[in-house]
Amino acid sequence: MRTLSITLVATLLALSALLVSCTGDFKDFNTDQTGITDEDMKIDFNNLGIPLDIIQQGIYFNYDFGKGKNWPFQLMQNLNADMFSGYMHDYKPLNGGSHNSDYNLQDGWNGTDWGYTYAYVLPQIKKLEDSTRVVYPSVYAVTKVLKVEVMHRISDIYGPIVYTNFANTEGNYRPDTQQEAYDAFFRDLDEAAGILREYAESRAKGPDISKFDILLDGRPISWLRFANSLRMRLAVRIAMVDPARAKAEFLKSAFDKAGVFEQPSECVRVSTRNGYQNPLGEINRVWGEAFMNASMESILTGYEDPRMELFFEPCAEDVERPGDEAVVALKNRYKGIRQGTCFSHFLYASHSCLYVNQSTAPILMTAAEIWFLRAEAALRGWTAEDPGTCYREGVVTSFRQWGADGSDDYLQSERVGADYRDAFDPANDIAARCLVTPKWEEEASHEVKLEKIITQKWIALFPEGGEAWAEQRRTGYPRLFPVRINNSKDGCIDTETMIRRLNFPADIVDTDAPLYERLVEAFGKPDHAGSRLWWDTGRNF
Structure with missing residues (x-):
């Protein structure tokens, strides 16, 4: 038996003040911010390994970009999707007890998925696409699968994204509607699967990326099965908004003789063998x-x-x-x-923490x-x-x-x-x-x-x-508990319907107003967290 002491603990609000505005003028995203030079890329297939490493670490974000690790992930996922999904909750009364939990959404937290993905991950995807398309087709195909895995997550948070026009040479960064983005995802998976299938069937030799591959084993057949499985995921996602396309895309994977993941051992995980650490493990085990x-x-x-x-x-x-x-x-x-109770004490630190530690390989599929x-x-x-x-x-x-x-x-x-x-x-x-x-x-x-x-x-x-x-x-399933207190701006989120998305990063309004206007136009609905995404129809049959 113990008494929990109520101590002052530094909150993420202090950390969010350190957050560099990564959502500024979109043309800045064409400039690689990772600090890696061309000379770095010429050694030991680093031209493949370094970008692959950044991209794979960036899905479940724990890329060491010189400003500290783990706290970006807490802002990017743990204090939104991990909580909104009904999985987790922090015991601390952050921001006095009112924050994302009760729909008092924190812009400094919720723009990070967009900002860090576009600043650090997508430029490496573009660089790897351009450098492998002709000389290393198998690596190009793997990059395409990674691109879809990274960017469908961003689209499923915000809706419209800049995808097909990213790094546009004419400076035209027109956003894709979510429907257009999903169409592009399926096209990219088609292209990737075709290349990977050819390599798998012919046993053609491409560069050995196994030492760089921290999600699978570097083999074309494994990445083809991932591509097929990912297509199934995205096909079912659009089951109600475009049922004919959904069925057609699903059957592409179902009928592919390479198959999909079926056995318990077939998981896409971010391996910790090469030094990657699970950011959720740090948040759980070290920060508590x-x-x-x-x-x-x-x-x-x-x-x-x-x-x-x-x-x-x-x-x-x-x-x-x-x-x-x-x-x-x-x-x-x-x-x-329980989410949305606005508690102002630390008593919930007595509750059940997760199994995850820093060496636990994060699960993606x-x-x-x-x-x-x-x-x-x-x-x-x-x-x-x-x-x-x-x-x-x-x-x-x-x-x-x-x-x-x-x-x-x-x-x-x-x-x-x-x-x-x-x-x-x-x-x-x-x-x-x-x-x-x-x-x-x-x-x-x-x-x-x-x-x-x-x-x-x-x-x-x-x-x-x-x-x-x-x-x-x-x-709408499983049926989660609604927030007890709803502090959403202007009541934009219905308590029972629950939060539907994150609004576009607030600083885009000030730093790139034309892009913000195009994003809102592509969305076609009010830019708030109560607006449904394209595939979110509110019905199941």
């Missing part, structure tokens, strides 16, 4: 600022999910509540923090995700596969990936999410929202079946909050 979200507590404890003890740690001790010295029984329990994509495609009638079979394969694959036992019993479970009881403030209590069971039910409606698929997919995606948030917005 990543904890279980209340929605995650409700679903995992309600389901008695065996993966819970692999995702999170139980509370270490009971806690004496300040004021009345009442003992709050927490030891060995799994407890999460798993075979379980692909099985759930196949389950949804089958449910929509795109394929002749059985939705229930694919669903069960997804659950079993996730269990095996994590080394969890009991998948057979779990798949027969009729348990539902648990009510949330706040450890310190009963005003934050809320009844369970997730009322579907893990057990597949053939007689259930398509909507209920989809809810089961996406709920299990959400669990299997952990801890990759970016993809989890995108799928939760697209489908």
Whole structure:
């Protein structure tokens, strides 16, 4: 038993003041800001290795750009997508307790995905594309796959992006609408897959990039399977807004004899073998600022999910509540923090932190995700596969990936999410929202079946909050707890509908007003966090 002391801790607001404005005049993004010289690139295939390293580190951003590591990731993902997805929450009362958690969105945090991607990652992609297109086609194809992986994440946060016109020689940086961007993503995957397929089938030799490849193994067949799997992800994303295109793109991957990820060992992870460190691990283990979200507590404890003890740690001790010295029984329990309560104390530091440490390879894609994509495609009638079979394969694959036992019993479970009881403030209590069971039910409606698929997919995606948030917005599943207090500007975010996107970086208005105007025009809706993206239709069938 212990009493938590309330101490002054430096918050990320101080760090965000250090943030260089990376979202300035867009022509500046044509100037490489990494500081790498042409001479550096001539040694030991560094012309391939250095850009690949920066790009792969930049997906789950932990590139050492001379201004410190880890805190950019906290701003870029952990304090938005990781929280909005229902996965995590910080225990600190940042900004006095009112910030992204209660939709008082912090522009200094939310522009970082855009700024750092365009300043550091996309220039390296462009450089590698240009230098490999003719002389190293296999590396060019890998670069194309990486480009789609990097930029679909940015588009799924903001909507329109500068993609096809990035580094335009005529200075025309016209943004792509999200529909145009997705069309370009599919074209780039077509081109990449064609090249990789030729190399894989002919066993042609390209440069050996295995020592530079920190996502896979450098082999064309592995990258082809990644390209096919990524196409499936993006195809299902547009299932409601463009169903004919979605089905056609999905079937390209389904019928490709190279296949997609299927086995538990087939994961796209950012390897830590070459010195990369997991920024979430630093935030979690060293800073102590990543904890279980209340929605995650409700679903995992309600389901008695065996993966819970692999995702999170139980509370270490009971806690004496300040004021009345009442003992709050927490030891060995799994407890999460509800989003949007504007708490102004540090008591939630007693709750469940994550399993992740600095040497944990961050997960970008798993075979379980692909099985759930196949389950949804089958449910929509795109394929002749059985939705229930694919669903069960997804659950079993996730269990095996994590080394969890009991998948057979779990798949027969009729348990539902648990009510949330706040450890310190009963005003934050809320009844369970997730009322579907893990057990597949053939007689259930398509909507209920989809809810089961996406709920299990959400669990299997952990801890990759970016993809989890995108799928939760697209489908509405799993059913997360709404914020208790909604401080969105002018009430632009509906409490029950929840946050739909991040607005374009605020400093673009001042530094590049013409670009901002073009972005808003391409979006076609008010530039606020309550506006739905192109693929976010608000319906599932």
